Amino acid sequence: MSTLVRTVCVVDDEREVCDLLRLLMESRDVRCLVAYDGRSGLEMIRKHRPDAVVLDVMMPEMNGHDVLVELRKDPETRSIPVLMMTGLTEDDRRSDKDWEELLGVRAFISKPLHLDDLMERLDRLLPEDAGQ
Numbered sequence: 008m009s010t011l012v013r014t015v016c017v018v019d020d021e022r023e024v025c026d027l028l029r030l031l032m033e034s035r036d037v038r039c040l041v042a043y044d045g046r047s048g049l050e051m052i053r054k055h056r057p058d059a060v061v062l063d064v065m066m067p068e069m070n071g072h073d074v075l076v077e078l079r080k081d082p083e084t085r086s087i088p089v090l091m092m093t094g095l096t097e098d099d100r101r102s103d104k105d106w107e108e109l110l111g112v113r114a115f116i117s118k119p120l121h122l123d124d125l126m127e128r129l130d131r132l133l134p135e136d137a138g139q
Contacts, residue, residue: 012036012038013036013059014037014038014039014040014055014058015032015037015038015040015059015060016040016041016042016048016051016052016055016057016060017029017032017039017040017060017061018042018043018044018045018048018060018061018071018074019061019062019092020043020044020063020065021063022043024063024120025043027120027122028061028125029041031122031125031126032126040055040057044067044068044069045066045068045069045070045071045074046068046069048062048074049078052074052078052084053081056083057087058088058133059087059088059090059129059132059133060078060087060088060089060090061089061090061092061125061129062074062075062089062090062091062092063092063093064092064093065093065094071091075089075091075112079111088113088114088132088133089113089132090112090113090115090125091112091114091115091116092115092116092117092118092125093118094117094118094119114129114131
């Protein structure tokens, strides 16, 4: 069993989504930090410097795009990989790949989430030396 512990910060205003992702990640030996809004998520990311971030697009007050802009402005957080997610794409004809390009992120996933897809994309984002 590996002693390598990777840390992911989930930022989503839907508590059920956060709880589900926390359980999934912890079952795969990934430490999961959770924030229920953009501002506290940004603070948590700056404080803990996770190996990756799962960020919802639609949140009240400070949305995911605003959080992403702030992360990219800061030299300390700009290189943290971000997987963005939203339910807004349900009736949209764009693919997840199109959304990645549109948002300027390396990974994007549509809600409703398919957990295996999410973990596969997250695994690709996490650096090999994450947690060290």
